[in-house]
Amino acid sequence: MKEDFLHYLWKFKKFNFLKAETTAGENIKILNSGLHNVQNPGPDFFNAKIEIGNQLWAGNVEIHLKSSDWYAHHHERDAHYDNVILHVVWEDDVAVFRKDKTQIPTLQLKDWTLPEMLSNYKNLLEAPQKWINCESDFHQFTDFQLKNWLERLYVERLEQKSILIKKLLKETENNWEAVLFQLLAKNFGLNKNGKAFLAMAKSIPFSVVRKIEEVEILEALYFGQANLLSQETDDSYFIQLQKEYEYLKHKFQLQANQQEVQFFRLRPPNFPTIRLSQLAQLYIHQKNLFSKIKAIQTLEEIYQLFEIETSSYWKNHYSFGKESKVTTKKLSKKFIDLLIINSIVPIKFAYQKSQGKVEVENLFHILESIEAESNSSIKKFNQLRDKTASNALESQALLQLKSNYCDLNKCLQCELGLSLLQRKAS
Structure with a gap:
């Protein structure tokens, strides 16, 4: 199990949160689960608002697989964690204290997570090695669902390509x-x-x-x-x-x-x-x-x-x-298509973004008018689902999906993976 599963359970309240209690037996009422901190140092969720027992708390939430990870990660020495109001863990194996010697309330998620949710997670991310974790379910995604996610992935890919362009602009x-x-x-x-x-x-x-x-x-x-x-x-x-x-x-x-x-x-x-x-x-x-x-x-x-x-x-x-x-x-036309995919559209995107007016529909139209790339990854996606990639926008987005999500087991950051978990748990 990975911490991102616990992040998912907390962020989307995918546990029996209405009945949840701390390990000390105090009722927990989540008024605001907080803002997910995915890039900056410090606790995993900022500015949460939680009622514990009869006391209203406002502050941060830290998530670990085990309570002892608090000390393994040396949070007791880090001022970023002074305002943690709730420690959310899968297993509570040690008490955790603030600098003033008061104990931080702990929510042990394994007590409140539905068995089918855990089963779905294990089926998706802990099954025997596959090409991608959801390959047996990939054909079930709707056209609308897949199209929306691929468009977002393609914009994400353009953002990544813009990193080199920004560097060259500076030089x-x-x-x-x-x-x-x-x-x-x-x-x-x-x-x-x-x-x-x-x-x-x-x-x-x-x-x-x-x-x-x-x-x-x-x-x-x-x-x-x-x-x-x-x-x-x-x-x-x-x-x-x-x-x-x-x-x-x-x-x-x-x-x-x-x-x-x-x-x-x-x-x-x-x-x-x-x-x-x-x-x-x-x-x-x-x-x-x-x-x-x-x-x-x-x-x-x-x-x-x-x-x-x-x-x-x-x-x-x-x-x-x-x-x-x-x-x-x-x-050749095929070579020019590669130039369009890797040079022309990325620099048009970067320039338009620098001017504050990205014409994303026009960029999409250009890529959708180009044939999908043909490589081993795209062929495999097309085997999992007929005509997954019918144009260059879709093939580029699928390459982004494979390298930045599937290969890194980031199913819980993927709209397709999330929808699978939610659908199966319903």
């Missing part, structure tokens, strides 16, 4: 164009080269990127800062870029980037050479890209902005000096 002195460049660079690198591409982008002052008008020069800048121009070769284009980069490096006093890009186990269209060439083309053809992005309302407008391909050299190359069949290496 660039609130330059949204520079942040978009860095964010796009990271996502052009995908999982394998995302960190290296971000490091490359951060190593280049964005004012330098804006000044360059020729794609070969911008490629030289990107390739050089990504450590792709350090080897020896007789390829003429490589030598041209190498010379150009040395000039740029000296002119703009560029510092070397220590991150190395990877080719290993990448499909050729995702080679860093191809992705950096495409990124260079994007910033040659789309000046003031963030200004355009923030004004965009439709998915088609975004697709039009990203109608780019590599420079001519890379039409018959994937790496320097090795010719291949001539192909036009455009950004």
Whole structure:
């Protein structure tokens, strides 16, 4: 059993609270269970109002599995706990006293919790290992219930993605164009080269990127800062870029980037050479890209902005000096969708939030117009419930659900888990 179950029982009064008594036999009347403290130091519930016996108390409530946890956590030394009026525990194994030597009243929940509630909890969270705790019940959630929770989870995911954006804004002195460049660079690198591409982008002052008008020069800048121009070769284009980069490096006093890009186990269209060439083309053809992005309302407008391909050299190359069949290496729709999911919508959300006017319905519409991602987690959710993820908003929300709730056994912070407990206990 975990403390969060006791938090749930107390917060939602999921025990026989009308008849509950302290371990000393005093009646308890809960007028206000208090404000749940989930982030700050101190007791678990603030500003509760409770009548114990014939005395009205106002103060805080602390919750533990055992009373002795009070001393195990050294609360007797912490001034945050001086105003605790009730100690709520599953098992009362030791008396707990205030600094003035008066005993803190204790509510032992195991005496007042309905057996079926405990059984439901154990079935959900203490059953043999499953992919997710509620997998046998997942198909029972209503469409309305699931849709509402997934929308909230997606906003939560956008909030998490905003953490990196805020960090980049601080580093660039609130330059949204520079942040978009860095964010796009990271996502052009995908999982394998995302960190290296971000490091490359951060190593280049964005004012330098804006000044360059020729794609070969911008490629030289990107390739050089990504450590792709350090080897020896007789390829003429490589030598041209190498010379150009040395000039740029000296002119703009560029510092070397220590991150190395990877080719290993990448499909050729995702080679860093191809992705950096495409990124260079994007910033040659789309000046003031963030200004355009923030004004965009439709998915088609975004697709039009990203109608780019590599420079001519890379039409018959994937790496320097090795010719291949001539192909036009455009950004695929699937790749642009990933950019929209991981860069465009998050930065639009962060900017709108900074302006105090989030157009959440428009952001939802964009994501709902994109096909759901396909990975092992999404496939498993779709097996548990037919078409759980029918678009990118739902697949993103399900990834948030799996990593931030299911994997951490946070069923009691999940609307689906709570509804299961409540439904089964009724």
